[in-house]
Amino acid sequence: MMQPVLFVAEVYDVESQKKKKKSIRSPLFYVGDKYKLMPQLKKLFPNDIDTYYDVFCGGGSASINVNAKKIVMNDVDEKIIELHEHLQIASKDIDYFIEKMYNLIKKYGLSLSEKGTTTEIEELKKIYIKTYFSNYNKDAYLRLRNDYNKDQSNIDFLYLLLVYGFNHMIRFNRQGKFNLPVGNVDWNKNVTAALKNYSSWYNNNEVTLSSGMDFEKFVESIELTSNDFLYFDPPYLITFSDYNKLWSEKDERRLYSVLDRLDRKGIKWGLSNMLSHKGKQNDILFEWSKNYREYKIESNYISRFDNTIKKDSKEIYVTNYYN
Ligand SMILES: C[S@@+](CC[C@H](N)C(=O)[O-])C[C@H]1O[C@@H](n2cnc3c(N)ncnc32)[C@H](O)[C@@H]1O
Structure with missing residues (x-):
């Protein structure tokens, strides 16, 4: 497994970063x-947006x-x-949150490459060329995972698991236990920069979180106007x-009927999706998207299995408006 690369701007004034057309992670x-x-996507978004709805927000990169x-x-x-709720509350004093995380990292004995590496890690690098962090952090990470699974109300623990976990994923088993293995990643300067950027963004924008709904229910629950x-x-x-x-052909068709309904009401939307990938084509999308405007997006699709960029994928952005 290759070590995932993090790309993060090290400047915390997100608004000036945005003006310089840099992406914030x-x-x-x-x-x-x-x-x-x-x-690429921002150029295709409407120029003047009153309320922006990130219906499948995930990590929130689009919102930021x-x-x-x-x-x-x-x-x-x-x-x-x-x-997100936890990070938004933490955004009030992000330095305090970061200090709290450093203390937890120390308490569990996890690596903290932001502050430099230890001789032990340098030795491990020689033996385990691509897995030195995971070798170093494995036991500490399992202790942390165990403690989080005993009491899942501690979201600091969940955030640390995400930072140190395989490919920074969040995964729970059927019993509701977090079950991701350790990754070859740790807390480096990009994590701190990303937290400061998030806090700066949150403090300078009017951001609201939903209670976590299925997309159709969410869309039905909001009042929309033509500038949204x-x-x-x-x-x-x-x-x-x-x-x-979590996703099936039924959901895919359900989504397109929600988008058709919004279109009939004159509400602007944009959809990201993958039209073809590794010889497979999304036929439902192919037929439905003929009714709207379609833009090809230079894709960076990375497989969770090998982290290599897939060049045989066609990623698209579909809209129902002209800019
Ligand atoms: C491709 S990811 C979004 C990534 C995000 N745009 C970002 O930049 O991080 C898709 C997201 O859809 C969410 N999701 C799956 N099924 C859903 C549903 N029925 N309603 C709302 N969200 C759903 C998943 O939890 C996941 O976070």
Whole structure:
């Protein structure tokens, strides 16, 4: 397994970063996030948005990078909503939160490469070229995971598990226990920068979180006007991700009828999706998207299995408006 690379701006003034057209990465480092695609997508978003709805917000990369008067985030995954809520409360004093995390890292004996590496890690690097962090952190991570599973109300623990876990994923088993193994990642300067960026974004924007709803219920629950915009980034039917387990052809068709209904009401939306991937085509999307405008997006699709960029994928953005 290759070590995932984190790309994060080290400047905390997110508004000036946005003006410079740099993408800000969410501290939730979500699999399938839109961080790298945001410069392309933002050009296609409406110019003037009153309320922006991130219907499948995941890690929130799209929300962090959008320009809108108000931002509303939704995801069906309650753990995702819980983490955003936690980070938003922490944003009031992000330095205090970061200090608290450093103390936890120390308490559990996890590595903290932001502050430099130890001789033990340097030795491990020689033996385990690509897995030195996971070798170093394995036992500490399992202790942390065990403690979180005993009392899941501690969201600091969940955030640390996400930072140190395999591919920064969030995964629970059927019994509701967090079961992701340790990853070859640790707390480096990018994590701190991403947290400061998130806090700066949250403190400078009007951001609301939903209670965590299925997309259809969420759309039905909001009052929309013609200057609002909804962004849909659902699980992709033809690729593999943990959250794709939640997604079926039935959901795909349900989503398109929600989008058709919004279109009939004159509400603007944009949809990200994958039209073809590894010889597979999403036929439902192919037929339905003929009714709207379709843009090809230069994709950075990365497989959770080998982290290599898949060049045989066609990622698209579909809209019902002209800019
Ligand atoms: C492709 S990810 C979104 C990534 C996000 N745009 C980002 O940049 O991090 C899809 C998300 O849809 C959520 N999801 C799956 N089924 C859903 C449903 N029925 N309603 C709402 N959200 C759902 C998953 O939990 C996942 O977070």
